[in-house]
Amino acid sequence: MAFNDSDAALVAKADQRMEQALATRTVERDDYLDTTPAEPLSNRDINRMAVRSLALQASFNYERMQAGGWLYTLIPALRKIHKNPEDLSNSMKMHLEFINVHPFDVTFLSGLVLAMEQNKEKLSTIRAVKVALMGPLGGIGDAMFWLTWLPICAGIGAALALEGSLFGPIVFLLLFNALHFGLRFGLAHYGYRAGLGAISALKSSTKKISHAASIVGMTVIGALVASYVRLSTPLEIHAGQARIALQEGVLDKLMPNLLPLAFTLAMYGLMKKGYSPVKLIALTVLIGLAGKFFGVL
């Protein structure tokens, strides 16, 4: 994760990405034949790019990751910018190199890259910007969407659905996509307008944005563990004449949701030891079956 890495680790990762990009390089020139800046792109062009960015992972593969979809995102704008066919071909070659960005905040980078293409920057400069931003954008995207916004929306939607309300799926879709499409289009325009100045802003803010998102995410996950992990025991303790239910009489007095918390932390510990989610799912099923068979769960 980019936002937990040290600076040295970030640099090493960026170096590795540059190697991956260069390994798939087919372009020979480093500058465009026609170096006069192209006409500025219109709002419609930027919106079109943002819509096409939805297909970023259409031709996903392990050799170049999202390269095919990334080029697909840029094609209409590149055709408008590069009137010289050889320039267009060279530009497309460069954009078909290895790239792995986050599918949610990718438009920030594509907007920025289009601003550079329009200025006819050198190919190596554009490549360097792509490589430099993959890591920070990945970190922010993970922190904002996978760790924070999706659990919040899904938690609210699932709660409503479990009550049998059709508002569950509707609220989920509206909430999630309000931020999703707001950012997708907003970042596309911001990246294009701000140009290279946005890079230092992004880099200095990466940690702070990720940190803020992590605060919200972690709080919500604590809440979700207490709300939705279900585990209790029907065991009873015999103390002379009295029979005390272990769950209501003892565990709940200690702290409600003690068993769900303990189980979640146990899963967390095993995962840190390198157990895969698939193994842990199998383990959970075994625990459930054994627990019912012996009557302890």
Added chain:
Amino acid sequence: MLVDALLIALLAGLAGVDLFDGLTHFHRPVVLGPLVGLILGDVQTGLLVGGTLELVWMGMVPLAGAQPPNVVIGGVIGTAFAILTKADPKVAIGVAVPFSIAVQGCITVLFTVFSPMMHKCDEMVKRGNWRGVEYVNYLGMGILFCFYFIVAFLPIYFGADAAGAMVKAAPQWVLDGLSVAGGMMPAIGFALLMKIMLNKNYVAYFILGFVAVTYLKLPILAIALGALAIAMIDFFNGNRAQPQPAATRDAEVQDGI
């Protein structure tokens, strides 16, 4: 049954594309559940199964590009089987998970065999053939659609009766055991998120969220907004407390974000 299975397969195909392209997230179980329910004439059960499966998959997201058990097939098959066999929503998890793990494996293979297409694209852009690159991307989405269509259709069309018989024949403690395991399953997704995010800086917030539900019984949205307030205090105060040289140099660019 054929029409139902075809409609569900169509839904699975579209949702499978949305998982990678589109990302509107109508492929999540909380949405797919009621949609499958609509096709099979039982929206209410669809909502319940969808909500249950949503919790199981909440943390299972493609973090840093790693593929988790497939959420689309899990949601579609789990809901369809729960409705067709009238099983408990939590038992549906036991049916859904093996399929979703197998599909996860297939997707990995799919992404591997698609690599050579990139060399075709290299040839195309050399000749300036941008339309060819577009077709390759449409092909990629088409393959995904067909794959999900088939994977969803076959077990629902051919397996529903067998699964129904199996659920009827299974001893009660097995069904109850699966149900208990289903209740515990969301912990795995949350643990996955915690593994990525939790370090000593964030333990305090985890405790805060846990206490807010366990003792204060607050709804999730209230807790999320409270956490947002804390994050904003942290964000803006952090700005002020930054070391002087860095603060002055970055002052004008930081306003941008």
